[in-house]
Amino acid sequence: MDKVLQTMIDNMPEKTGKSLDGWKTILSANQFDKHSEAVNFLKKEHGMTHGFANTIVSLFKKDNEGPTDLVADQYKGKESLLPIYESLLKMAKTFGSDVTIVPKKTSVSLIRKKQFALIKPATKTRIDLGIKIKDKPLTDRLEGSGPFGTMCTHRVKLSETKEVDQELKSWLQEAYDKAR
Numbered sequence: 001m002d003k004v005l006q007t008m009i010d011n012m013p014e015k016t017g018k019s020l021d022g023w024k025t026i027l028s029a030n031q032f033d034k035h036s037e038a039v040n041f042l043k044k045e046h047g048m049t050h051g052f053a054n055t056i057v058s059l060f061k062k063d064n065e066g067p068t069d070l071v072a073d074q075y076k077g078k079e080s081l082l083p084i085y086e087s088l089l090k091m092a093k094t095f096g097s098d099v100t101i102v103p104k105k106t107s108v109s110l111i112r113k114k115q116f117a118l119i120k121p122a123t124k125t126r127i128d129l130g131i132k133i134k135d136k137p138l139t140d141r142l143e144g145s146g147p148f149g150t151m152c153t154h155r156v157k158l159s160e161t162k163e164v165d166q167e168l169k170s171w172l173q174e175a176y177d178k179a180r
Helices: 003-016 020-028 035-046 050-064 070-074 079-093 146-151 166-178
Strands: 100-103 108-111 115-123 126-131 154-158
Touching: 003 020, 003 050, 003 100, 020 035, 020 050, 035 050, 050 100, 050 108, 050 115, 070 100, 070 108, 079 108, 079 115, 079 126, 079 166, 115 146, 115 166, 126 146, 126 166, 146 154, 154 166
Parallel strands: none
Antiparallel strands: 100 108, 108 115, 115 126, 126 154
8 A cells, every 4th residue: 555545544533533444434324426426425524625535435435346456447558658657656756745646537636635636548648637736827838727627727748758857847846835
């Protein structure tokens, strides 16, 4: 298990009032058709931050859907993009020990207290990196959010590992810094 995720699980009783198993018991007593419904339930009914709610629901679903590797499933037929994905994770982990990496069915969220980035294999040859930096001007490379809608403010299209560069790092760092 990822060290950051384990730290989040260890801190869960203090930060949310219950252990992961306690939250899984609550989720199993309810019927949610969608991931977002369960996340919203934890946020609204239990005052939880999005990061904890999303992590709990993801881990709950993982336990109840049987063994599956969400990241491996995302990159089936797109294996050439894995080095870009791994470079992005390596970069994000340098920002601080509070970066949480949460794989979902079609993307991977990077969360501090709030989500600051989203990694999605968009095509067989491109990853779309959604970044949340309010009031940041668009550039040729730092585009509008596109398919990410309100989840992110910007999108960067990545087709090669060399594009995971210093400029990209500065944008991700800024998004991380603002996700407090």
